[in-house]
Amino acid sequence: MEVEYRWAEGQNNRLPALAAELVHRQVAVITASSTPSAFAAKAATATIPIVFGVAVDPVKVGLVASLNRPGGNLTGVTNLNVEVGPKRLELLHELLPAATTFAMLVNPTSPSTAEPSSRTLQVAARTLGLQLHVLHASTERDFDTVFATLVQLRAGGLVIMPDTLFLAHSEQLGALTIRHAVPTVYAYRPFAAAGGLVSYGSDETEYYRLVGIYVGRILKGEKSADLPVQQSTKVELIINLKTAKALGITVPLPLSGRADELIE
Numbered sequence: 001m002e003v004e005y006r007w008a009e010g011q012n013n014r015l016p017a018l019a020a021e022l023v024h025r026q027v028a029v030i031t032a033s034s035t036p037s038a039f040a041a042k043a044a045t046a047t048i049p050i051v052f053g054v055a056v057d058p059v060k061v062g063l064v065a066s067l068n069r070p071g072g073n074l075t076g077v078t079n080l081n082v083e084v085g086p087k088r089l090e091l092l093h094e095l096l097p098a099a100t101t102f103a104m105l106v107n108p109t110s111p112s113t114a115e116p117s118s119r120t121l122q123v124a125a126r127t128l129g130l131q132l133h134v135l136h137a138s139t140e141r142d143f144d145t146v147f148a149t150l151v152q153l154r155a156g157g158l159v160i161m162p163d164t165l166f167l168a169h170s171e172q173l174g175a176l177t178i179r180h181a182v183p184t185v186y187a188y189r190p191f192a193a194a195g196g197l198v199s200y201g202s203d204e205t206e207y208y209r210l211v212g213i214y215v216g217r218i219l220k221g222e223k224s225a226d227l228p229v230q231q232s233t234k235v236e237l238i239i240n241l242k243t244a245k246a247l248g249i250t251v252p253l254p255l256s257g258r259a260d261e262l263i264e
Contacts, residue, residue: 004022004025004027006018006019006021006022008037008164009168010107010139010140010163010164010165010166010167010168010169011139011165012036012107012109012110012164012165013109015036015037015039015040016040016043016044018040019037019040019041019043019044019045020044022041022044022048023044023045023048026048027048028048028049028218028219029048029049029050029051029215029218029219030045030048030049030050030051031050031051031052031053031211031215032050032051032052032053032054032076033052033053033164033208033211034053034054034110034163034164035052035054035055035056035061035063035110035112035113036109036110036112036164037052037164038050038052038054038058038063038074038076039063039112041074042063042073042074045073046072046073047073048073049073049074049075049218049223049224050073050074050075050076050224051074051075051076051077051211051214051215051218051224052074052075052076052077052211053076053077053078053079053207053208053211054076054077054078054079055078055079055080055081055082055083055113055162055202056078056082056112056113056116057078058070058074058076058078058229061112064229067228067229068228068229069225069226069228070224070225070227070228070229071225072224072225073224073225074224075214075224075225075227075228075229076211076214076229076230077207077210077211077214077229077230077231077232078229078230078231078232079201079202079207079231079232080201080202080231080232080233080235081162081187081201081202082113082116082117082120082161082162083120084200084201084235085104085117085120085121085124085159085161086120086121086123086124087200088159088185088186088187088198088200089102089104089121089124089125089128089130089132089159089185090124090128091185091198091200091237091255092156092157092159092183092185092198093128093130094252094255095157095183095197095198095244095249095251095252095255096156096157096183096249098156099130099156099157100129100130100131100156101130101131101132101133101153101154101155101156102125102130102131102132102133102155102156102157102158102159103132103133103134103135103149103150103153103155103157103158103159104117104118104121104132104133104134104135104158104159104160104161105135105136105137105146105158105159105160105161105166106118106134106135106136106137106161106163107136107137107138107161107163107165107166108136108138109138110163110164110165113161113162113163114161114163117161117162118134121159121161122134133153133155135149135150137165137166138165139165140165140169140172143169143172143173143176147176147179147180147182150180150182151180155182156183157182157183157184157185158177158182158183158184158185159184159185159186160173160184160185160186160187160191161187162187162201166186167187167188170186170188170190170191170194170196171190171191171193171194172194173186173191173194173196174186174190174191174192174193174194174195174196175194175195177195177196177197177243178195178196178243178246181247183197183247183249184196184197184198185197185198185199185200186198186199186201187199187200187201187202188201188204189204189236189238189261192238192239192240192263193238193240193263195240195242195243196240196243197239197240197243197244197247197249198237198238198239198240199236199237199238200235200236200237200238201235201236202232202234202235202236203232203234203235203236206232206234207232207234210230210232214227214230236260236261237258237259237260237261238259238260238261238262238263239251239255239256239259239261239262239263240263241256241262241263241264242263242264243263
């Protein structure tokens, strides 16, 4: 068996051409690990099976007809990374109870993720009595501007929303939050391991295991239309205590007790 890899490095405008390449190669199945890549794959072929991994409701955004009977040539796995966005803001609020102004970072070139993320977090902010600014980054070059803006806004902390661009630069973003002393929460463990304060999101090992199982079943002859969309419900909380100390943040014992991992 041969596996073909294509990686857009967080640049969504490259996805249609990459998907077309895979279709041209007549691959047996396409795995799409983000919402934009799933849409690019769907636009490129109506016959090659596609297994997606997304953080949004695939019915609402139009990827499949229904969860139980997806129909067509797509099925896959969803995670809770968009859904638990408000919880990330709550975690920052718990760590920084005196702060009233926060910011969130989204990628405007991924509207199917950015728009619901913005809506749900704004609702959560109003409920908590917080002011929330929405910042945008569509390329790595935007990161320095984002952190300069955070300083101008005097934001108490930052919530980074799930996106392949930010995932590809998790370690860089973790380092930037340390350099600029901005308490930040993101979805993925590599961010916390690189110095980010908190990561809270889907267990990626479990999530991609489910995607891989579906790819295997399709390669053995099952049809994507007959495989219901699954949801990966396991989430993990990781706190970097070393970063908390550097930022002068005391992590409440109840919160550290809830953590799946503490980085010291």
